[in-house]
Amino acid sequence: xxxxxxxxxxxxxxxxxxxxxLQRGMLVAGLVLTALFLxxxxxxxxxxxxxxxxxxxxxxxxxxxxPPSAQHLLGTTVGGYDVLSRTIWGAQTALYxxxxxxxxxxxxxxxLGLVSGYLxxxxxxxxxxxxxxIYAFPTLLLAIVVAIAISGGQSKMWSGIMAAAASITxxxxxxxxxxxxxxxxxxxxxxxxxxxKVIGATTPRVMFRHVLRNATRTLPLIVTLNASEAISxxxxxxxxxxxxxxxxxxEWGYDLNKSISDVAAGIWWTxxxxxxxxxxxxxGVTLIGESLNDLADxxxxxxxxxxxxxxxxxxxxxxxxxxxxxxxxxx
Amino acid sequence: xxxxxxxxxxxxxxxxxxxxxxxxVHAVRDVSxxxxxxxxxxxxxxxxxxxxxxxxxxxGLLPETATTRGAVVLDGVDVVGLSRDRLRDVRxxxxxxxxxEPSTALNPVYTVGWQLAEGLRAHGxxxxxxxxxxxxxxxxxxxxxxxxxxxxxxxHQFSGGQKQRIVIAMAxxxxxxxxxxxxxxxxxxxxxxxxxxxxxxxxxxxxxxAIVLITHNMGVVADLADRVAVMLNGExxxxxxxxxxxxxxxxxxxxxxxxxxxxxxxxxxxLPQGADVAAAPVVEAQGLxxxxxxxxxxxxxxxxxxxxxxxxxxxxxxxxxxxxxxxxTIGRxxxxxxxxxxxxxxxxxxxxxxxxxxxxxxxxxxxxFVFQDPAxxxxxxxxxxxxxxxxxxxxxxxxxxxxxxxxxxELLEAVQLPKAFGDRYPHExxxxxxxxxxxxxxLALDPKLxxxxxxxxxxxxxxxxxxxxxxxxxxxxxGFATLFITHDLAVVDMLAHRVIVLHxxxxxxxxxxxxxxxxxQDDYTRKxxxxxxxxxxxxxxxxxxxxxxxxx
Numbered sequence: 001x002x003x004x005x006x007x008x009x010x011x012x013x014x015x016x017x018x019x020x021x022l023q024r025g026m027l028v029a030g031l032v033l034t035a036l037f038l039x040x041x042x043x044x045x046x047x048x049x050x051x052x053x054x055x056x057x058x059x060x061x062x063x064x065x066x067p068p069s070a071q072h073l074l075g076t077t078v079g080g081y082d083v084l085s086r087t088i089w090g091a092q093t094a095l096y097x098x099x100x101x102x103x104x105x106x107x108x109x110x111x112l113g114l115v116s117g118y119l120x121x122x123x124x125x126x127x128x129x130x131x132x133x134i135y136a137f138p139t140l141l142l143a144i145v146v147a148i149a150i151s152g153g154q155s156k157m158w159s160g161i162m163a164a165a166a167s168i169t170x171x172x173x174x175x176x177x178x179x180x181x182x183x184x185x186x187x188x189x190x191x192x193x194x195x196x197k198v199i200g201a202t203t204p205r206v207m208f209r210h211v212l213r214n215a216t217r218t219l220p221l222i223v224t225l226n227a228s229e230a231i232s233x234x235x236x237x238x239x240x241x242x243x244x245x246x247x248x249x250x251e252w253g254y255d256l257n258k259s260i261s262d263v264a265a266g267i268w269w270t271x272x273x274x275x276x277x278x279x280x281x282x283x284g285v286t287l288i289g290e291s292l293n294d295l296a297d298x299x300x301x302x303x304x305x306x307x308x309x310x311x312x313x314x315x316x317x318x319x320x321x322x323x324x325x326x327x328x329x330x331x
Numbered sequence: 332x333x334x335x336x337x338x339x340x341x342x343x344x345x346x347x348x349x350x351x352x353x354x355x356v357h358a359v360r361d362v363s364x365x366x367x368x369x370x371x372x373x374x375x376x377x378x379x380x381x382x383x384x385x386x387x388x389x390x391g392l393l394p395e396t397a398t399t400r401g402a403v404v405l406d407g408v409d410v411v412g413l414s415r416d417r418l419r420d421v422r423x424x425x426x427x428x429x430x431x432e433p434s435t436a437l438n439p440v441y442t443v444g445w446q447l448a449e450g451l452r453a454h455g456x457x458x459x460x461x462x463x464x465x466x467x468x469x470x471x472x473x474x475x476x477x478x479x480x481x482x483x484x485x486x487h488q489f490s491g492g493q494k495q496r497i498v499i500a501m502a503x504x505x506x507x508x509x510x511x512x513x514x515x516x517x518x519x520x521x522x523x524x525x526x527x528x529x530x531x532x533x534x535x536x537x538x539x540x541a542i543v544l545i546t547h548n549m550g551v552v553a554d555l556a557d558r559v560a561v562m563l564n565g566e567x568x569x570x571x572x573x574x575x576x577x578x579x580x581x582x583x584x585x586x587x588x589x590x591x592x593x594x595x596x597x598x599x600x601x602l603p604q605g606a607d608v609a610a611a612p613v614v615e616a617q618g619l620x621x622x623x624x625x626x627x628x629x630x631x632x633x634x635x636x637x638x639x640x641x642x643x644x645x646x647x648x649x650x651x652x653x654x655x656x657x658x659x660t661i662g663r664x665x666x667x668x669x670x671x672x673x674x675x676x677x678x679x680x681x682x683x684x685x686x687x688x689x690x691x692x693x694x695x696x697x698x699x700f701v702f703q704d705p706a707x708x709x710x711x712x713x714x715x716x717x718x719x720x721x722x723x724x725x726x727x728x729x730x731x732x733x734x735x736x737x738x739x740x741e742l743l744e745a746v747q748l749p750k751a752f753g754d755r756y757p758h759e760x761x762x763x764x765x766x767x768x769x770x771x772x773x774l775a776l777d778p779k780l781x782x783x784x785x786x787x788x789x790x791x792x793x794x795x796x797x798x799x800x801x802x803x804x805x806x807x808x809x810g811f812a813t814l815f816i817t818h819d820l821a822v823v824d825m826l827a828h829r830v831i832v833l834h835x836x837x838x839x840x841x842x843x844x845x846x847x848x849x850x851x852q853d854d855y856t857r858k859x860x861x862x863x864x865x866x867x868x869x870x871x872x873x874x875x876x877x878x879x880x881x882x883x
Contacts, residue, residue, distance in 0.1 A: 190707050191702045191703075191704060191707040191708040192707060192708050192709050192710045192711075194668060194702070194708075195700060195702060195708050195709075195769075195772070196710075196721065197668065198666050198667075198668065198695065198698070198700040199695060199721055199722040199725055199772075200692045200695030200696065200722070200725050200726060201721065201725045202692075202725075205725065209710075210710050213712045214710065214711065214712060
């Protein structure tokens with residue numbers, strides 16, 4: 001049997017080729033929205049008309065709450081910033097937070113889950129109790145406490161990103177821990193793990209070579225779902241005033257907060273762009289996560305209906321290896 | 332009973348295609364069959380031959396990915412393309428199903444009486460009291476003792492055989508024209524199997540319902556079937572009365588299938604050359620007790636009660652017993668997977684009672700283990716070569732899988748697998764190929780002791796024959812001692828030098844294979860042998876008569 005082609009083995013591309021109908025539509029929509037987000041984040045310095053903290057150009061000050069015009073396609077905020085630029089730069093901040101939060105929580109969560117699930121005993125019990133205790137804590141309150149502890153509330157770009165990421169990490173670790181632990185406990189009793197034990201493999205070898213890789217199957221789904229949660233937590237922190245100062249980085253939540261008074265005054269252009277940016281980003285990532293989830297489960301996966309008349313020869317070949325063996329395939 | 336000219340089920344040019352990730356799979360091709368009232372039609376074939384799909388199409392029980400063409404006429408109604416509502420009417424009243432695993436076919440949170448009544452009330456002719464009365468009547472009919480009391484028991488309060496009786500009662504409740512029995516006895520012990528087959532035959536005689544029996548066990552076919560349909564790769568290769576199939580199979584495939592069925596022939600297998608009978612035993616158990624700790628408040632469960640046995644170098648010891656007899660537990664204790672509670676168990680010179688993994692690890696290279704299910708005993712993310720190389724790497728013979736590749740190729744050749752299979756992943760191999768790779772892994776370090784836990788029970792009969800042949804050959808060549816755990820007496824007969832029959836954690840009988848199987852002294856061994864259906868309808872009829880007489 002030939003190795004699968006590269007295009008079939010790449011994670012998301014493989015699912016894209018496999019999907020049909022509504023599931024494919026969801027996945028494509030998610031991919032397009034997420035690509036838009038990523039492009040904005042990476043190309044912000046080039047596509048944004050101004051910098052996120054720019055208040056004036058060669059023609060003098062921008063002026064506050066200016067309506068959309070040729071100079072400012074989406075107008076300016078109450079603080080005198082260009083709305084379009086702030087919205088584009090905000091994608092970059094959001095991307096940083098997502099990456100830092102997920103990198104931190106994935107590694108710690110997987111390691112703890114693996115150790116806890118495989119070794120069991122009192123280590124397992126203590127870790128499970130701690131994870132449950134963190135679950136019981138309101139996420140946002142925890143995030144606020146962490147943000148204050150790290151940065152004293154207001155902050156520069158990286159300390160603000162780290163504060164948001166760290167607070168999200170604390171909440172996410174138990175999720176990864178739980179999922180990996182449950183998988184490890186299931187896999188621990190599978191015959192191939194027992195066969196490794198019978199061979200005489202040491203405990204770390206069994207854990208990392210045989211259990212770990214089999215336990216991480218569902219993680220891509222949680223990663224995508226958590227990415228959207230990270231973005232909404234960052235926005236909520238910014239909205240509540242625990243975010244990043246406008247001179248350090250652009251942040252959607254902060255801009256939303258500052259635009260509250262504008263809404264009553266009939267100034268729509270300061271609130272809607274960052275709001276739509278948050279919705280589109282979260283929607284895109286969530287769509288990918290949900291459709292990956294459906295596609296990963298053969299029972300939920302839709303397939304092309306077989307065409308009535310065709311009897312392809314490869315379907316014959318794909319039928320039963322057991323019977324082929326009987327007919328003497330291996331001699 | 333309907334007239335003979337009017338079949339209970341008539342399948343015409345049935346063609347079923349599944350759409351899967353790997354393209355379309357043509358599971359059933361132009362199959363035409365009919366089943367007359369009061370007839371037992373057995374559909375036999377290997378896994379994947381389309382026998383279950385064919386039978387399920389009668390009830391419209393196919394997944395949404397299936398495309399069906401042709402006609403399935405069930406008591407005058409064509410069920411292909413029938414709407415859901417119409418199908419619901421047909422199910423239960425015209426056709427019913429008996430499932431393979433009785434413990435999963437019953438809902439654990441309802442009483443069996445409720446579940447029986449559910450089927451009756453779904454077709455809307457019964458009041459609550461009538462339904463209960465009917466449920467009691469049905470339970471009595473399938474031989475559940477004290478049906479008035481037991482009707483309000485839950486499924487877990489019944490044994491496996493009783494659960495299967497209840498499933499049969501549910502299938503029969505609405506007096507369907509045809510019952511589909513999908514491997515109805517595969518999950519059951521051989522003594523229970525004999526009783527269930529007897530029940531099915533009796534019910535068929537009483538009610539005149541037709542039975543479509545799907546099985547891979549030729550003994551069951553010989554025992555129960557009137558006519559046999561043989562399927563291969565989705566095609567029907569042969570249909571004939573049961574006596575004719577066994578006496579004079581017409582198709583090449585049927586001949587091969589029948590030749591592969593292991594039979595109890597009672598021959599003593601000679602010990603391999605160079606086996607030293609006087610040498611110290613590889614395994615010696617004295618007063619071996621194995622217990623499983625109970626949950627909080629319940630007592631410990633004693634799986635093995637103070638047994639003595641030994642395995643000499645180069646000897647194959649067959650360990651036979653029904654489920655729950657403790658045979659797998661003993662195998663696991665030998666491999667250090669289950670702790671020994673009391674007594675002494677010496678494996679390769681190490682005392683296993685209270686052994687630390689650290690002390691035993693060095694001995695592990697002299698021990699191989701072949702697991703029951705080849706599908707789960709390989710790490711799905713490693714290639715076959717990497718899996719087989721594991722023991723070589725762990726015990727320091729090789730640094731990584733590439734360095735061990737020469738040795739791995741040699742091992743694959745020894746188990747008759749092409750070298751190229753080393754680069755495949757486990758799921759790309761068939762069950763028999765995987766089990767041979769499993770044997771290669773177990774033999775990688777040239778062990779002195781091999782533990783084989785039901786190595787062929789998950790395989791098709793033709794594949795099983797090849798794996799067993801190969802096993803016998805390798806055992807002759809390498810001369811390792813073996814503990815061969817199985818529930819199949821015919822398999823033991825082929826391979827073992829000595830047999831131990833286990834019954835509820837105690838040794839019922841022990842001795843050379845030919846003596847135990849040919850002249851059993853113990854009542855339990857005799858019952859076990861008598862229950863085993865023989866793949867020969869004439870002989871099986873005689874055995875059945877003797878079995879019935881013995882039960883009184």
